[in-house]
Amino acid sequence: MRADVAVIGLGTMGSMALWRIARLGEPSVVGVEQYGVAHSHGSFTGESRLFRTAYHEGTRYVPTLLRARELWHELEAESGRRLLLQVGTLSIGHESDTDLGNVLASVREFGLPHEVLRTADLRERYPQHAVGDGAMGVLDVYGGGLRPELSVLSAVEQAQAHGATVLANERVLSVEPGGGSVTVTTDRRVITAGRVVIAEGSWSRRLSSGLASTLVVQPLPLIWFMPHHLDRFVPERFPAFIRDEGGVHFFGAPSFDGYSVKVTPRRFHDPVADVADVPSVIDAERLRAIGVAAQRFLPDLNPEPVHWGVFHDAFTANHVPIVDIAADGAVLTLAGFSGHGFKLAPAIGEIAAEFATDRVSELIADDYAIAAHPRIAEG
Ligand SMILES: Cc1cc2nc3c(=O)[nH]c(=O)nc-3n(C[C@H](O)[C@H](O)[C@H](O)COP(=O)(O)OP(=O)(O)OC[C@H]3O[C@@H](n4cnc5c(N)ncnc54)[C@H](O)[C@@H]3O)c2cc1C
Structure with a gap:
């Protein structure tokens, strides 16, 4: 199977990435999720998530939060569901x-x-x-308050309405960049993609060995x-x-x-x-x-x-998320949202859409890179 972009994990960040990429029309995008859509095993489970813009974690996140707020309303309008109360x-x-x-x-x-x-x-x-x-x-x-399960479902449904392919109940086993493309091997097939967004949440340490010491x-x-x-x-x-x-x-x-x-x-x-x-x-x-x-x-x-x-x-050790572009611009890793990522998710999805179209979002800070994160053992 071939796609311009593959998104691995359709939980919080992956569902929003899929939605924001799919609504561009081009590039083509496929999402792979190890469980069913809007399942009950992810970090998004649990009825509600707090939305805040006056931020305990620091003012640096406010522009991303304000953009996320606009996009939450956009997802509400597209899906016809009330997601942000x-x-x-x-x-x-x-x-x-x-x-x-x-x-x-x-x-x-x-x-x-x-x-x-x-x-x-x-x-x-x-x-x-x-x-x-x-x-x-x-x-x-x-x-x-945000409705997390409904939000993930809405983002995936809207992505599909915009033409995304969803492969549910399929687990990614490896991601190998090389030769101008990225080979994604699942337990059912091989996907050749131009770019890959990895959004595996709490499973990130399993697939990306580079994250084992950071998360x-x-x-x-x-x-x-x-x-x-x-x-x-x-x-x-x-x-x-x-x-x-x-x-x-x-x-x-x-x-x-x-x-x-x-x-x-x-x-x-x-x-x-x-x-x-x-x-x-x-x-x-x-x-x-x-x-x-x-x-x-x-x-x-x-x-x-x-x-x-x-x-x-x-x-992560300092609770700053990981938004990292590697492999000559072919792989975007989204991870380590440290208990405060849900509200940010549609803006993170937009970062993924910029990545998919060869742009680097202004919302990515230098210390979001994997290399800039303190190793977890060092606190
Ligand atoms: C109890 C609790 C309360 C929280 N409260 C808030 C709050 O009030 N406000 C707030 O903003 N944030 C809150 N958060 C944080 C927020 O929910 C998380 O930061 C966010 O959901 C993380 O999203 P994620 O995409 O990284 O992970 P997830 O949403 O878990 O998504 C990861 C997805 O990847 C899939 N996956 C993993 N590996 C593979 C593979 N190999 N192949 C295919 N699929 C794979 C998983 O099945 C999953 O669907 C809270 C978190 C928790 C747990």
């Missing part, structure tokens, strides 16, 4: 916190619509949150609780949130399923070498303790988790 994202912390400092710098530097809420305003406006004295909130008006697979929990008063946690009244107080970190989303609220602490599992090593359980005692802490922050919650899961993402 703009309910706002509320960051709660203290003015001296580094993360909140980055949030405030983002809104100021880029003129983002926002509201700063001092403790009394915060308590009055969002009584769902019990906050300590001195706590401050910043409401990112562009923020909200770890990080297990990430998600936990849902039932509130006693659901009407206080519906999207119209309860923005997505990130809270840092007294060394405790929680993030969450309003109720999307009509009975529970996602409220999750910072990751607490150790990184693992391979996606197959991600634990499938959370210790019962730890779950109980998380429930008690969650109820302290959001007193209306029933502290017993109603459901939960352990998911995963590939992390």
Whole structure:
């Protein structure tokens, strides 16, 4: 089989890359996914993802986030589905916190619509949150919740509508550049492509040996609780949130399923070498303790988790993603989105479309290159 471009992995980044390339009409593009389309094993699984533009991780990402926001709306328009629920994202912390400092710098530097809420305003406006004295909130008006599984499905469907070929339930075994093309061998066929986009998420260490020392697979929990008063946690009244107080970190989303609220602490599992090593359980005692802490922050919650899961993402040492062009411009690697990549995905897909048409996106920073990343053992 021949194609101008092959995309390996149709999860978050790969589905968006496929969509953005396919809608150009030319070049021809084929996507290969080891599971079915919008499966339940990827980093995108888990009902919702936070969208934010006032960014804890630093102002450098804001232009990419603003472009991503436009493209989320474009995907909504094309697919006829609501994917980004703009309910706002509320960051709660203290003015001296580094993360909140980055949030405030983002809104100021880029003129983002926002509201700063001092403790009394915060308590009055969002009584769902019990906050300590001195706590401050910043409401990112562009923020909200994304529907991840639906987004991946929409991007793949739209790519197909624009002419992309999708090979699902087919695993790529090797990628070999050479002689002016790239040979992609799957468990069913050989694809000869002019260019290849590799977007394998937590599986990246398996295929690309160069990534083994740059990435770890990080297990990430998600936990849902039932509130006693659901009407206080519906999207119209309860923005997505990130809270840092007294060394405790929680993030969450309003109720999307009509009975529970996602409220999750910072990751607490150790990184693992391979996606197959991600634990499938959370210790019962730890779950109980998380429930008690969650109820302290959001007193209306029933502290017993109603459901939960352990998911995963590939992390770099400094949490800066990998967007790397190699093999004389024939291979683009997208990896290491370190727990904050979902919201960026359509803009990353656009970077892939520029790569596919021989352009280098302005959104690629020098330290996104594999060679610029610290080796994971060195932290
Ligand atoms: C619990 C959790 C919460 C998160 N919260 C947020 C959030 O609120 N906001 C946010 O922006 N980000 C969030 N993230 C991060 C974000 O979801 C990830 O950064 C993003 O989904 C990573 O996308 P990816 O394309 O790298 O991986 P994936 O989406 O997993 O895609 C990789 C794909 O490649 C396929 N694949 C791998 N190897 C092969 C092969 N050899 N052949 C064929 N196919 C292959 C896989 O099956 C998979 O479909 C969160 C992540 C987790 C896990």
